[in-house]
Amino acid sequence: MAQVRLSGIAKAFGKVTALDAMDLVIEDGELVCLLGPSGSGKSTLLRLIGGFETPSEGTIAIDGVDVTRLPPERRPTAMVFQSHALWSHMTVHGNIAFGLKLRRLPRAEIRERVERVLDLVGLSGYGARLPSQLSGGQQQRVALARSLVIEPKILLLDEPFASLDQHLRERLRDEVRDIQQRLGITAVFVTHGQDEALAISDRIVVLADGRMQQVGRPGEIYAEPKTAFVAGFIGAMNMLDGTLADGEIAAGGLKLPAEGSGPARLAIRPEDIALSEPEEGRMVTVRRMIDFGSHVVVDSTLADGTHLRVQTDKAVRVEAGERVGIRVERWTVFAEGEEPRRYRSDTVRSFRDVRYA
């Protein structure tokens, strides 16, 4: 139904640059998550698409039509706000019907479409209530219904479920994904939760300090982060400061093969480290075991005191204070001004063969 094209978008509020150098195409029927820490410019980008802000530079086109200067009411977009922004002086029905009344639809049709969308968000029979008579989750469903009922080409959601508890949040985000797929609508979903982004997106746009860090499919961003920021932000990661020299990177007493020279950052996922028998240059001291139920994470320290987290399975037993060896199976090296380099050691020998619990 609709494609969004952002070209050279920048937005400054006075001296604060909220967004810079954004080029992005959101394809028809895609759900894209804008992911980044607080203050990274996610809301600003969403509000630019919705027409609530005008870019300082660049253009926004929807289906090839330049909408950069159009006010929100003339854009085919609909926004779900974090604060739900329901009109407290109208009933649920009134809130949802407002956009349809503006379009001067016949009464019977309005009633029918409101019923249908209430059904879609699982709130049939709630039309006569006031927003204040609903729970937080129900209020967000109404806000979603209000946006969906006008059949926008693009649905914008700004951390819509951030204020809800985790179970409800997970359920609602799955419902949003479900509805988005069923209607085949294009959606942009702002979140600061990586789980949420990984769970529902077709593609994720990672933002930091108003700049786009990486755009890609969830698995891609997890497996192949393009910047040290993305590596540290998505999923659990050990980030170590190190130095490249003589075909090795040395970080916190750990040495691993790597090319180049000068300072660099070493990124290793906890699940890419295995415990092994102690061996020079590959030793850690166990601090404690964190049991997540499905797996165990060993919090340990390297020779110079740097923390290193190691994911292992529950069968392994190590004691606090014990010195054990590690084997790193994959690692990534980020050097300033260079593409990240990824390495893997294929000489895996299972620790469990040596020490079975």
Next chain:
Amino acid sequence: MTDLATLPPSGALQAQQKRVRRRAPVDWTGFAFLIGLAVVILLPLVVTAVWAFAEVWRFPAILPQRVGLGYWQETLSRQDVWQALWLSLRITTTVTVISAVICFPAAYAFARLDFPGRNMLFLAFLSVQAFPKFGLIIATATIFLTLNLIGTFWGVVLIQLVGTLLYMIWIPVSAFQGVDRRLEEAARDVGAGPMRVFWSITLPQALPTLAAAILITFVNTFYETDAAWLIGLPNVRTMPMVMIAFINNALEVQYGAVLFVFLWVPSFLLMLAARRVMGADAFAKGLGG
């Protein structure tokens, strides 16, 4: 094994907690303040109200010796009382309507637009209230004298209009500021233009507080005497002026008391009704609470 039988059923536990919570300690300080307030505010009201129905009430008696509606009949059968009431209502309504028409859009502008000189202008509006009021009235009276506005309906309306600016600007400004911008954006988002957003979202959201401002203005203007006296006399005699004349001329408390009850009851009922409709927080919001 856990012994389930020793645990009370979940409902019972809740009931227990409720019982504990209900036995909250009495707030004696608050109670004392409440009694003090009641004595200071309510006692004079009650005494005056009793006076209105007392035909004979001499000093040491706690209750009147004779009660009756004699003074009511006498007061309410007077033509000038009804004329003054009708005039007061007309003046007050005119002042309130004009004030709303001028002040509400101005308040909206102050609340929402960022134009140069905004703060200065806002201060200017409010500073009218900072002048010694009587001096202002005298100055205005001199000007009105040359304009032949002394002793006229519109003269009184104009001077009383000035007195309403504070509440009719200040309260509505915070009313409009209190409307969440997201609510307006959400309306734009589903297709409403700026005017439509104002009528359908901003105004209804601010309405309870605006109504509070209107009510306060209406009541204040109705009972205003200084300006009405100086600008209005000798032709324009509003209700409070008639009241004062009554009290001054006849050294009988009952005339004043009758008018007091006669005027107080409706405005009190109006206030109560307003509270019911608007909710107590509209007043608090309007005053920046």
